[in-house]
Amino acid sequence: MPDNLSQRGNPSQTDQNYPTQQQQQQQQQQPNPETSRGLAALLLTKCNTILTEISTFQSLLSQKLRNPQLIEIRSLRSSIVSELRTVEKLSDKIEAAFAAAEQKGDAGDDVEARYIHALRSSNLPFYEAVWGIAKGSCGGLAGFGKRFYWGDGVGDGEDGKKLPNKDKRKSVLVDIVADDGEEWVKVSTISESRLLFEMAEKGWEKESEPGSDDEDEGKGRTVLRNYEIENEDDDDEVGLIKLAMDMRRAANATRVRYRRPQIRFVLPRIEEQKSSDIDDLIDTIRGYGITVECGGRYTEVLDSQTAENSLSHLLPSHFIRFTPSLNVDCTLLLAMVSDLSHYKSVHPSPEYHTAINRQIEIEREHPLLPVEIWPATVDREMLCTDEAGKRMREIVDTIGTDTEKKRTDILMGVSPFDSLDPDTLVQKFQELSDYEVPAQWRLPVKTVEARPVIDSGRKQARFPPIVDNVAEMLSDINYSVFLYGWVTGLVTISSNRTVVRQIETTVENHRNGDEDLVGPTVWVCDTPRSLIGKEKDRRE
Known part of the structure; x- marks a missing residue:
């Protein structure tokens, strides 16, 4: 065997102790943070790398969230951009100062003393720590x-x-x-x-x-x-x-x-x-x-190829608190069957109510079902109170399109779909949607009698005393939905933010020093979907 091949397979002691030519080049390329030029180069590299990661995370937010602006990341990004601009200006001044020193035959010691302190005073290490700690913990x-x-x-x-x-x-x-x-x-x-x-x-x-x-x-x-x-x-x-x-x-x-x-x-x-x-x-x-x-080290900046996967844990995690069964409000039952939620071909029209046209525009940017509803409900049992289911049917029967009515029958598992298994129901639902319906979506929604459960809970004092104050402000349907979720401990999902805020305010106003007092657990979907059949002059 030729000597060069045997040496390649069995490195000598010299090869093991000394860096290769490639390693030497890499070491030479790495900036020396003890010099003003090296520190400026290092800070610029870190600024740009962190900004790239933040941009990756912002793209991830846009893909996964209906309203990515709810995650306030702009202040951190703006602060790092400001540091980047400052370091860029200092770097330019350093190069100009060294050039002037060279013309004078000066070694540039005064340049080092003048700029090294300014660079070491950068706020970037703090922002780097904040971003790294967020990623790491x-x-x-x-x-x-x-x-x-x-x-x-x-x-x-x-x-x-x-x-x-x-x-x-x-x-x-x-x-x-x-x-x-x-x-x-x-x-x-x-x-x-x-x-x-x-x-x-x-x-x-x-x-x-x-x-x-x-x-x-x-x-x-x-x-x-x-x-x-x-x-x-x-x-x-x-x-x-x-x-x-x-x-x-x-x-x-x-x-x-x-x-x-x-x-x-x-x-x-x-x-x-x-x-x-x-x-x-x-x-x-x-x-x-x-x-x-x-102590401890915060997470180092990532390369672009691994950034997106490594940042996904930073996304909002509402669903990890969800119960295995969910109590679905009437508002979201309607959103699940609306043509607005399923057909990509629906466009704004003067024939539609203003609210419908607004929802169409929102749906184009962030489809409700794939972005919010299905991630929230997939692989979980869905329940609704008999009052919520009845009200939903009344609305669909009055103003729903034929496809919205058919989706309702499938969703609720009523005739002629009452004898079908969950997999077949999903297949039938898929025929009426432009989006891919998750196979793990557990149809049908099961209707439960809420009043007996709520009445029993009140008699057995399974509610805190505040329940009387909350009940006073609720309509019959909201009483059944939110109190059923409260007494059973189920997460209620709804788009009725107004009522949810009223409940929260009532609980806080009557807390009376009870730090452990909690109301019903509700996940609010911020943008509802109306039925497309709603007439233009109908009031919201």
């Missing part, structure tokens, strides 16, 4: 950089949103809102040395715990104290403690699906059990009911 993303308020005019049921003339000083900026709004994440890239310096500057010091037997010897358990706290002046607080206080205040003024958001602090540059002072400060933050995570 969050799901059900709701947005970045969202502001929440507390104080007068903000309270339970208002989601901490700003009201007119609201005091911005009584607010906090949450870096990552995840778990479909139920988790708030605050990221701080402060270093240990900087934190210790700030703690000393703000007057924090360690003392032995009062009453300790070893107080004189300094051997007792120590507590961290801020002597300015009695003045109730937040400006005298260490920054992380003030953030914890503000996050807690805002969370206490906010409810998401009847619950307070969970708060998490992530401190990637801090390690526990290295400084007792910092450990005590972290314990203080945890005393506000906040989870604190220290």
Whole structure:
């Protein structure tokens, strides 16, 4: 065997210890972050890579969500774009300065000193950490950089949103809102040395715990104290403690699906059990009911080929909370059979009601069934109350087209389709739709008698006392739908946002300090679909 082949199959010790020519070229191409040119190149590369990932995620949102703008990602993207522009300008200035220095025969040491500090002051490491932590530890993303308020005019049921003339000083900026709004994440890239310096500057010091037997010897358990706290002046607080206080205040003024958001602090540059002072400060933050995570590396930026698959977990995750059986409101039963939801050939027309034309336009951009209804209901049993089913049939019989009437019969499994198995029902439904109906869609929708179940639940006190206040504001059909879901513990799916908000507000207004009080669990589909047969002058 020729020597060159044997060497290729059995590398020598020299080959193993020294980099190949390709590896040497790669090492030479990598920017040196210790120089202004190298650091600028590194920051530019990171900016562009993160922006590419964010664009990939935005495309994913557009594909999967009817309204991708509900996920607030623009603020993070804008911040990174701003950093990119700043670094680009600095890079241009650095090159111009080095060129001028070379003409003068100068080594350019002054250029390094002038620009290296400016580059190291970039906010990009923080934005990189926020994006990486979101990718690595969050799901059900709701947005970045969202502001929440507390104080007068903000309270339970208002989601901490700003009201007119609201005091911005009584607010906090949450870096990552995840778990479909139920988790708030605050990221701080402060270093240990900087934190210790700030703690000393703000007057924090360690003392032995009062009453300790070893107080004189300094051997007792120590507590961290801020002597300015009695003045109730937040400006005298260490920054992380003030953030914890503000996050807690805002969370206490906010409810998401009847619950307070969970708060998490992530401190990637801090390690526990290295400084007792910092450990005590972290314990203080945890005393506000906040989870604190220290150290660790956040997820590195991804290459474009793997980004989309690796970012899918950030999509809203409402369905993971769904019960195996779903209680379907009349509004969505109608959406499931409407011609608007099934025929791509339907176009706006002066003959249609204004609301119909608006729904046609929305349907073109984000088809309701493939994007929302089927992902929510596939492989789950669907139920509806007898009142909801009856009302749906009344509407279809009055104004529905022939195809809408036929879909209704298939959906509800009534004559002449009452003897067909679920697979055959799906096949029949497919014949009346331009979209591919999921084979796992469990037809028919089963009708249940709601009143006896609700009455029994009220007699047995299976509802909280607030049920009387909620019941007063509901029509007969909404009473049957929402109270049935409430007493059975089933998730109700509906497009009746107005009624859902009224229920939530009623629960919050009559909570009376009961932190565990919850109302019915409802998933709201934001855009309904009317029957195409609705006459033009019919009122919405």
